[in-house]
Amino acid sequence: MKVFSGRRFDVETNKIILPNGNEMNVEKAHSAEVAVILPILSGQVIMLRQFRPVIGKWMYELPAGLIDAGEKPVDAAKRELREETGFLAAKMHRIIDVFSSPGFSDEHVYIFFASDLKEVGQELEPSENIKLLKIPIDKAIDMAKSGKIKNVHSVAALILFDKQRKNRAAKP
């Protein structure tokens, strides 16, 4: 049963029978899928300093956005990267897909690394409050490890990137 219908998410409640036989009233915050992008340009990560009305704070984050109905995750990643940062990516490589908080939401997130970037200009939406930053890769990874970056998807993307980079470097 749909109990809330919003612009960003809906809420549905449903009675289900669990694998252990118990009945449960499940509350689900239903979200569109999300693309998160880690863009690298000349050894720097293009990041955002972004105001998040839901928590009332400015946060350091990677570019990200909702995947439209019928849109491929990689196409949404390219579109959001261009809109939020003004960069077109010739290379987009999918790293992992994860759920943000499977205890209450079905939000499914696809994380990409972007490279071979070309600047074409930002197209922000009226609700977006975004300052662009270019941060050296090692500093960005330190910000993820030390807790300065508080968006868990940005943290996971940066640390996975670091790990893959070191694995590549270690190969003969």
Added chain:
Amino acid sequence: MKVFSGRRFDVETNKIILPNGNEMNVEKAHSAEVAVILPILSGQVIMLRQFRPVIGKWMYELPAGLIDAGEKPVDAAKRELREETGFLAAKMHRIIDVFSSPGFSDEHVYIFFASDLKEVGQELEPSENIKLLKIPIDKAIDMAKSGKIKNVHSVAALILFDKQRKNRAAKP
């Protein structure tokens, strides 16, 4: 304005003025804070294979649970670890705190490493469908990197643990 009041989360909508001067109707899924725990016992991670009704799947995840009102994150971490896995932790070390999805939810997550474990017995809730697993650390980290683990907080915790372990090993 509260538009939905649930057991796991509420929904509030509020008109606000953004830093750029535009007005926005903010939809917030309000959640209690969450504790996530990475428990290590004799070189193995104690993990869960857990049924998630919201996405209708069994997932590999670290133990986690809601922090009660007035409860310290570290105390919730100890309590949830005991209830879900049956292990008491003598050592609990906070690694990072993050937001699950700051575009629509204020869910704030505290991630801990737990060690010096002693088995005292599980206490599952009727809605919990959990199988306990003990997985060698290196295999668990591989599962996080390769996409077999789909909970972003479990992924971040395991890869941060791996990174800190390697940094410690590299120190003279």
